[in-house]
Amino acid sequence: MSFDYDLFVIGGGSGGVRAARVAAAGGAKVALAEEDRYGGTCVIRGCVPKKLMVFASEYAGMVEDAQAYGWDIQAGDFNWGSFKVKLHAELDRLEGIYRNLLKNNGVETFDQRAKMADAHTVELADGSKKTAKHILLAMGGRPVWPDMPGAELGISSNEIFHLETLPKDMLIIGGGYIACEFAGIMNGLGVKTTQYYRGAQVLRGFDDEARGLVAEEMCQRGVDLHCGTNILEMRKEGDKIWVKATNGDERLFDQVMFATGRAPNTDDMGLEALGVELGRKGEIVVDEYSQTGVPSIYAIGDVTDRVNLTPVAIREGMAFVETVFKGNPTPVDHDLIPTAIFTQPEMGTVGLGEEEARELEPIEVYATSFKPMQQSFAGRAERVLMKLIVSQASRKVLGCHIVAPGAGEMIQLAGIAVKMGATKEDFDRTVAVHPTMSEELVTMKEPVRTA
Numbered sequence: 001m002s003f004d005y006d007l008f009v010i011g012g013g014s015g016g017v018r019a020a021r022v023a024a025a026g027g028a029k030v031a032l033a034e035e036d037r038y039g040g041t042c043v044i045r046g047c048v049p050k051k052l053m054v055f056a057s058e059y060a061g062m063v064e065d066a067q068a069y070g071w072d073i074q075a076g077d078f079n080w081g082s083f084k085v086k087l088h089a090e091l092d093r094l095e096g097i098y099r100n101l102l103k104n105n106g107v108e109t110f111d112q113r114a115k116m117a118d119a120h121t122v123e124l125a126d127g128s129k130k131t132a133k134h135i136l137l138a139m140g141g142r143p144v145w146p147d148m149p150g151a152e153l154g155i156s157s158n159e160i161f162h163l164e165t166l167p168k169d170m171l172i173i174g175g176g177y178i179a180c181e182f183a184g185i186m187n188g189l190g191v192k193t194t195q196y197y198r199g200a201q202v203l204r205g206f207d208d209e210a211r212g213l214v215a216e217e218m219c220q221r222g223v224d225l226h227c228g229t230n231i232l233e234m235r236k237e238g239d240k241i242w243v244k245a246t247n248g249d250e251r252l253f254d255q256v257m258f259a260t261g262r263a264p265n266t267d268d269m270g271l272e273a274l275g276v277e278l279g280r281k282g283e284i285v286v287d288e289y290s291q292t293g294v295p296s297i298y299a300i301g302d303v304t305d306r307v308n309l310t311p312v313a314i315r316e317g318m319a320f321v322e323t324v325f326k327g328n329p330t331p332v333d334h335d336l337i338p339t340a341i342f343t344q345p346e347m348g349t350v351g352l353g354e355e356e357a358r359e360l361e362p363i364e365v366y367a368t369s370f371k372p373m374q375q376s377f378a379g380r381a382e383r384v385l386m387k388l389i390v391s392q393a394s395r396k397v398l399g400c401h402i403v404a405p406g407a408g409e410m411i412q413l414a415g416i417a418v419k420m421g422a423t424k425e426d427f428d429r430t431v432a433v434h435p436t437m438s439e440e441l442v443t444m445k446e447p448v449r450t451a
């Protein structure tokens with residue numbers, strides 16, 4: 001049977017674009033459909049614009065620090081309008097790069113929605129049908145928020161990059177990556193920021209001591225964080241949004257943002273009819289090679305809800321090409337993935353948290369928390385944390401957790417050692433780089449506790 005293409009990819013985000021262009025570069029005939037902008041969540045409404053906003057939000061504090069270091073400078077006002085113009089010009093530039101990558105590798109693109117018609121056929125929004133030997137589903141995910149009175153008055157992280165003006169008062173709901181990162185950003189940009197999180201401590205699932213310090217520092221910097229608090233009801237009151245919370249508070253905000261999780265984009269894709277299995281959240285169920293139960297259909301990235309991070313989607317896309325087009329079956333390794341949360345201060349983490357590790361085996365915990373030189377000189381009370389979780393039996397470092405400015409950069413490197421199976425003694429025989437914050441990772445002599 002002959003097909004229009006060797007591969008049809010649905011979704012032009014990080015994973016889909018990578019798989020499409022690498023397969024095409026290897027000689028496959030490839031097409032890709034994207035209904036929105038190329039680059040997907042990461043480039044257009046996630047990691048990239050978010051990080052640029054983190055950078056923007058950090059300047060206010062830098063002026064104070066510079067003054068403490070003897071510079072005679074004053075902070076002016078933050079101009080959201082001029083920043084926003086530059087931000088979107090940068091996103092346009094990046095989208096152009098993604099489009100060019102596809103074009104230069106000979107991938108045919110369709111700027112419209114696509115859904116599955118049968119195991120080898122995709123139907124485009126204009127009604128045309130395209131056949132392919134293999135189909136890769138890479139539609140990503142979207143923000144979801146609770147169904148409650150007035151919820152439509154809120155926004156999600158998709159809309160935050162498009163605000164006409166910065167709000168004076170903002171409420172952020174949630175305690176995950178997105179909520180905590182935007183609480184820091186908005187607070188840094190001068191917005192009076194309140195955060196409600198329903199659980200006992202934000203960043204559930206990460207090491208308790210690390211997330212505790214992040215929360216403490218967020219509050220120290222001015223975020224009005226309320227744990228054990230959720231939102232009950234919202235309604236419009238003049239220009240403001242009136243919000244009633246579970247703690248009894250009734251308050252007015254200019255803007256309310258929900259960061260209450262994301263759902264895979266599998267609605268109305270024709271998947272169930274084909275027998276492609278979906279999980280409880282609507283995620284596509286795949287095996288270790290990203291293959292669904294329908295042999296010609298594969299899925300990668302957030303639409304599979306495995307580890308929802310751009311570099312993971314890219315890995316999954318590369319492994320798919322290796323498996324399907326290079327005859328080299330390659331499972332995706334989801335173990336020991338380093339990650340950073342761009343809160344202020346940042347958190348970088350790889351491996352097991354203390355609570356998780358001690359459930360599995362006897363451990364030693366090495367940790368130190370201190371005021372870093374640069375901020376301490378500037379008169380800030382800010383503290384950082386360097387923490388290692390070590391297996392008593394194998395001596396391997398099972399987890400490394402860093403809360404500090406630049407923790408994302410540090411954990412990328414520590415992640416190599418942990419991934420290689422480095423022991424505590426390997427860390428110890430590495431000479432310290434002085435004076436740095438991360439040198440503490442190789443100079444901690446005694447465990448603070450065993451468990």
Ligand code: NDP
Nearest residue numbers: 146174175176177178179199204259260261262308340341
């Ligand atoms: P998360 O799943 O991380 O967090 C969702 C938060 O919303 C949790 O605190 C959750 O509470 C809370 N929540 C869920 N439902 C409700 C509800 N009905 N009412 C109130 N609160 C609710 O999702 P995010 O949206 O923050 O991020 C999605 C994913 O995107 C992340 O998991 C991550 O994989 C990725 N991401 C990665 C980033 C990075 O690498 N730096 C940055 C941003 C996103 P509870 O804990 O109680 O369940």
